[in-house]
């Protein structure tokens with residue numbers, strides 16, 4: 426699962442990206458500001474840390490997501506804006522878009538980019554996404570109209586053309602794609618286009634160091650996370666042992682990185698299933714709504730094929746029993762679930778199978 430970070434130039438995307446990657450222990454090369462940067466980052470999870478403390482496995486395996494740091498979208502410059510369009514395909518491949526907008530003052534930012542207008546920036550980015558969708562819809566309409574001129578059965582083409590015409594009308598009125606989709610069949614037809622508007626977005630307000638603890642207001646109607654990329658950068662450079670004291674000095678309890686990654690995970694529609702044991706404690710990333718047999722398949726196809734039962738307890742119940750599995754069982758809170766059981770976030774599962 427991949428998350429794209431976009432925003433105007435000098436909003437602090439690369440600073441934040443490098444800080445997040447480095448705090449998670451991966452080195453990244455960000456020497457080319459005109460190129461996208463990609464990193465695999467571990468999703469921080471207190472629950473997994475706690476399980477590791479209980480089971481003392483040889484290995485702890487956290488959930489991961491991919492972060493893609495895009496070059497700045499320069500909407501003020503017509504040539505740069507045109508040039509940037511080739512990047513949208515890469516953003517479309519991502520499950521989520523994080524818009525990073527500037528709220529900090531810094532002398533190193535060139536004067537032409539020196540406005541501070543987070544709502545304006547986020548609004549313009551959103552308008553640009555609508556525009557990118559409109560371009561895609563328009564070129565699809567042209568292709569479908571060309572098809573109609575050839576002799577063939579045109580039922581499907583005609584239906585798609587009607588849908589695309591409706592989408593074009595919505596986009597021209599600056600409405601996102603999803604507002605013009607009427608049913609599941611249409612949604613399915615559109616999935617492969619991976620339109621940008623009407624999806625979940627996350628807004629990051631990159632603020633001055635002194636404001637990092639303040640709760641944000643919604644930005645351009647979107648929920649926002651306020652953080653300072655500069656602070657995250659400094660945290661990443663500290664030893665893990667020194668981080669808590671550094672944060673406390675700033676009146677903070679945890680790095681914003683944790684909050685941001687959890688929020689991305691949530692907005693991507695993912696849930697975490699845990700498996701525990703002496704060899705490893707592991708967080709598995711599943712799309713919300715995954716049933717037990719498919720969750721088993723995510724671990725190994727043999728486990729899905731020979732599926733008998735999913736022995737399941739919640740993280741809360743194990744926590745309440747202070748990590749004593751036997752006590753959870755004695756309290757009747759260890760469930761034997763079948764193939765159709767829908768895995769919940771925080772479930773600790775032991776698959777019984779037979780091959």
Ligand SMILES: Nc1nc2c(ncn2[C@@H]2O[C@H](COP(=O)(O)OP(=O)(O)O)[C@@H](O)[C@H]2O)c(=O)[nH]1
Pocket residue numbers: 432433434435436437438439440441497529530531533534631632633634652653654655656
């Ligand atoms: N004071 C301050 N400066 C920042 C912050 N984030 C980024 N900057 C500075 O702003 C400039 C642009 O940052 P960069 O991460 O390259 O922006 P990008 O173009 O969005 O990737 C750099 O000089 C950064 O050091 C921040 O949170 N606080």
Ligand SMILES: [Mg+2]
Pocket residue numbers: 438439440458495496497
């Ligand atoms: Mg950058």
